[in-house]
Amino acid sequence: MDRSPGHLSKNVKDIVDSLVWIKVVAVGSVGVGKTCLIKHFCESKFTSSYQATVGVDYGFKIQNINGTDLRVHLWDLSGHPDYADVRSELYRDTQACFIVYDVTNSASFEHLELWLKELLRCGAGNSYTLVVANKTDLDSKRVISVDEGRKWAAAHKLKYYETSAHGGDGIEKMFTDLLTAVVSKKPLQYHGDM
Numbered sequence: 001m002d003r004s005p006g007h008l009s010k011n012v013k014d015i016v017d018s019l020v021w022i023k024v025v026a027v028g029s030v031g032v033g034k035t036c037l038i039k040h041f042c043e044s045k046f047t048s049s050y051q052a053t054v055g056v057d058y059g060f061k062i063q064n065i066n067g068t069d070l071r072v073h074l075w076d077l078s079g080h081p082d083y084a085d086v087r088s089e090l091y092r093d094t095q096a097c098f099i100v101y102d103v104t105n106s107a108s109f110e111h112l113e114l115w116l117k118e119l120l121r122c123g124a125g126n127s128y129t130l131v132v133a134n135k136t137d138l139d140s141k142r143v144i145s146v147d148e149g150r151k152w153a154a155a156h157k158l159k160y161y162e163t164s165a166h167g168g169d170g171i172e173k174m175f176t177d178l179l180t181a182v183v184s185k186k187p188l189q190y191h192g193d194m
């Protein structure tokens with residue numbers, strides 16, 4: 001390619017315009033790992049220093065899914081009750097959601113129901129929503145088994161994924177499945193085979 005000025009093979013604006021924009025939101029109780037999962041997906045990084053999301057955290061990544069270039073916008077809506085109003089605004093035009101819990105924290109698992117209700121109430125929960133059991137690296141502290149997680153997801157007709165934002169396990173697969181479902185307009189459906 002000729003890289004001298006004025007001889008770029010494609011104009012930047014054309015490239016940006018050709019990207020398909022996708023908005024994804026993460027919900028779940030405070031501290032379950034939403035920001036870390038997004039950070040890992042966007043930057044392949046993990047940070048152990050904890051800073052609670054105030055209001056909202058944001059990340060974006062260009063990702064190719066089956067030949068389509070996506071500009072994926074990821075929002076971590078703070079799990080704190082004080083931010084319920086901020087969240088309800090930000091759910092607008094959401095194409096995909098993931099609800100996260102921490103396998104070492106039973107309260108975060110019990111709160112899944114409330115998160116799903118909030119998504120549905122705000123018009124964001126749809127067939128492109130999945131459940132994420134995070135922190136699977138903390139095996140010795142685990143209090144919610146794979147079986148319990150799967151059962152909850154199945155009862156709500158949602159697909160279930162396990163991840164570790166610490167080691168990175170399962171993250172690529174979860175995001176790829178979510179984005180593939182949106183792009184191909186094939187809803188994520190639970191078939192009892194996970």
Ligand SMILES: Nc1nc2c(ncn2[C@@H]2O[C@H](COP(=O)(O)OP(=O)(O)O)[C@@H](O)[C@H]2O)c(=O)[nH]1
Binds near residue numbers: 030034
């Ligand atoms: N061991 C372990 N720690 C994690 C994992 N994901 C997040 N954390 C830690 O959990 C805390 C909360 O993470 P954060 O992403 O800020 O949670 P958020 O409030 O849901 O956004 C931080 O101290 C992270 O380092 C994980 O998969 N494994």
Ligand SMILES: [Mg+2]
Binds near residue numbers: 053
């Ligand atoms: Mg956060």
